[in-house]
Amino acid sequence: NSLHKISKYTGKEGVTPKVNKLGSDAWEKLKEKAKTEVKDIAKDLIKLYAARKSQQGFQHTPDTYLQTELEASFIYEDTPDQSKATSDVKRDMESPSPMDRLVCGDVGFGKT
Structure with a gap:
């Protein structure tokens, strides 16, 4: 088998x-x-x-309305995986701990 x-x-x-x-x-x-x-x-x-x-990391502030408007102006919609990756990275950046995350994927599929 x-x-x-x-x-x-x-x-x-x-x-x-x-x-x-x-x-x-x-x-x-x-x-x-x-x-x-x-x-x-x-x-x-x-x-x-x-x-x-x-260790203490650099803690970013939550998104402002300008960030939200900028993201809303993008012409492409995120896939569910892209949305999850974005929210996970933002949550890590708003944490006081150093971020320990790597985002990777296929070329041309919205990592930036």
Whole structure:
């Protein structure tokens, strides 16, 4: 039932991948090393986000009527996703905490 999930390994060209037998000591050591590294990364991220949360960011004021009028003058209507992204970014900018958001999307689909 899961045969469709199998695909050819595409690694670095010219380098033969190291293959370990499932259940072997080498495989278990590799899994443990990966788990340890993931836990270390998670701890570092938790420390980073805790430090960022404790910092004071620049808090923008809510939109004025001029901003609202400018936005209303645009000839294109936002998609629901664009409207949500805009309101989320504005909410972040009005917060006293540093903003931690990245908006991305396909070229030509209203990110500006």
